[in-house]
Amino acid sequence: MAQTENKLRIPETLRKVKNIVGIFSAKGGVGKSAISLQIALALKDKGFKVGLVDADIYGPSQSVMLNSSPGELQLTQDQIIEPLAKEGIKFISMGLISNEKMPVIWRGPMVSGAVMQLLSQTNWGELDYLIVDTPPGTGDVQLTLLQRIPLTSSIVVTTPQKVAISDCKKGIEMINKLNIPISGLIENMSWFQPDQSEKKYYLFGKDGGKNLSVEYSLDLLAQLPLVELSEEDNIQNNPILKKEFVNISDKLAVSINNLKEKKSTGIPQINITQ
Numbered sequence: 001m002a003q004t005e006n007k008l009r010i011p012e013t014l015r016k017v018k019n020i021v022g023i024f025s026a027k028g029g030v031g032k033s034a035i036s037l038q039i040a041l042a043l044k045d046k047g048f049k050v051g052l053v054d055a056d057i058y059g060p061s062q063s064v065m066l067n068s069s070p071g072e073l074q075l076t077q078d079q080i081i082e083p084l085a086k087e088g089i090k091f092i093s094m095g096l097i098s099n100e101k102m103p104v105i106w107r108g109p110m111v112s113g114a115v116m117q118l119l120s121q122t123n124w125g126e127l128d129y130l131i132v133d134t135p136p137g138t139g140d141v142q143l144t145l146l147q148r149i150p151l152t153s154s155i156v157v158t159t160p161q162k163v164a165i166s167d168c169k170k171g172i173e174m175i176n177k178l179n180i181p182i183s184g185l186i187e188n189m190s191w192f193q194p195d196q197s198e199k200k201y202y203l204f205g206k207d208g209g210k211n212l213s214v215e216y217s218l219d220l221l222a223q224l225p226l227v228e229l230s231e232e233d234n235i236q237n238n239p240i241l242k243k244e245f246v247n248i249s250d251k252l253a254v255s256i257n258n259l260k261e262k263k264s265t266g267i268p269q270i271n272i273t274q
Contacts, residue, residue, distance in 0.1 A: 010150055011120035013080065017051070017127045019152040019256055021183070022145060026171030027164045028136035031188040032157045033061045035224075036133035038236050039155070042249035044088045048128035051083060054093030055115045055145070056135045063095030065236070070096045081122045087236075092122045115141055119149060138174045146178045153183045153256055155221065160190060160208030168209075172216055183255035184219035185209055186248065192226040200225075219255070221248045 014020070023039070025032040033056060040052040054062035063069070066086040073096050074082045083090040094114065115135075124130060132149075135141050145151070154175055158168040168185075175182055187209025191200040203226070213220040222244050229235060236242075 013120055013122060013124050014130070014150070017124055017130045019128065020130045020132060020149060021252065021256075022132045022134055022149075022151050022154040022180075023157060024134050024142065024154055024171055024175065025136050025157040025168070026138050026174075027158070027167035030136075030157050030159045030164055031224075032056075032136065033133050034065070034235055035155075035157055035186060035188060036131050037062060037065055038241065038245045039249060039252065040089050040129070040131045041087060041236055042242075042245040043129050043131075043253075045246075046249060046253075049126060050088075051090040051124050051127045051130040052092075052133065053118055053122070053130065054091075054095060054133050055118055055141075056133055057094050057114055057141070060093045060095030062091065062133060063093040065234070066091055068093070068096060072096070076123065079121070081118075083122050083124065090124060090127070092118055094118065115144060116148065138170050142171075142174065143178075146175065146180055151180050153181045153252075153259060155183055155252070156185045156218070157188055158185065158209045158212065159188050160202070160205040162205065162208065164204075165208045165212055168212060169216075172212075172218075181255075181259050182218055183252050183259075184221035185213045185216075186221050187213075187223045189226050190223040195228050219251065221251050 021039075023032055023036040033054070037052065040050050044050045052062065054060045066084075068084055068086060068091070072084050076082060081092060083092045084096070085091070119132070132145065134145055156168060156172055156175070158164045172182070189204055190209070191202050191206075193200045210220055210223060212218075224241065224244055227235070227238050227240055229238065
């Protein structure tokens with residue numbers, strides 16, 4: 001592999017994290033942040049210790065979905081960030097550091113540095129899974145994450161739209177070139193089905209993500225529908241989606257176990273003869 005642990009300087013704060021999973025989308029607006037949160041919550045519901053880092057510097061949204069504010073942040077004496085505890089998961093976001101009305105106007109290296117700080121200067125402690133909600137695109141930030149963080153695996157998110165599929169291919173190619181395992185692909189916004197109706201409306205095209213998973217021999221983890229929500233509801237408590245994310249988290253856990261078994265059995269055996 002191009003990325004191996006002996007080539008990485010793993011930050012002390014990440015050394016007790018068993019698995020780091022990057023959620024990637026080469027195009028914005030495909031629902032990656034909501035999916036990252038729901039995967040983290042589904043893993044937590046299975047009894048795992050889970051962390052979530054909102055590394056989408058330009059458009060952090062996890063702080064809004066988890067109803068958190070900058071005033072809740074605390075630093076240790078060593079200037080290490082204490083993650084917030086929200087809905088049973090450890091959590092940090094750029095949205096807790098920057099003003100929500102103030103745009104982040106940084107060049108690539110500054111953004112990459114900020115992402116690394118969020119990951120490496122947070123006191124994660126012992127975790128079974130750290131879910132990384134990455135910024136959309138295939139630029140400096142994504143390369144930094146793929147090359148400098150010991151990702152166990154990744155998940156790719158797209159919608160069925162042709163434009164999203166085209167961008168998603170670039171993201172898959174980037175991840176493959178850096179030899180990062182992909183546990184599967186999620187097609188979001190696959191259709192809209194009104195409550196009390198059997199009819200599905202394919203608003204963004206049909207089966208784009210499904211066909212892409214076949215093209216790249218990826219496991220299709222789910223085709224997620226658009227759902228109706230009232231003002232009192234939030235997306236992470238929707239029963240239809242919660243059931244889907246139970247299945248997704250099951251598949252992710254199996255995939256990571258298989259990757260680790262393959263890695264442990266893939267150590268070459270050397271026979272020494274005299």
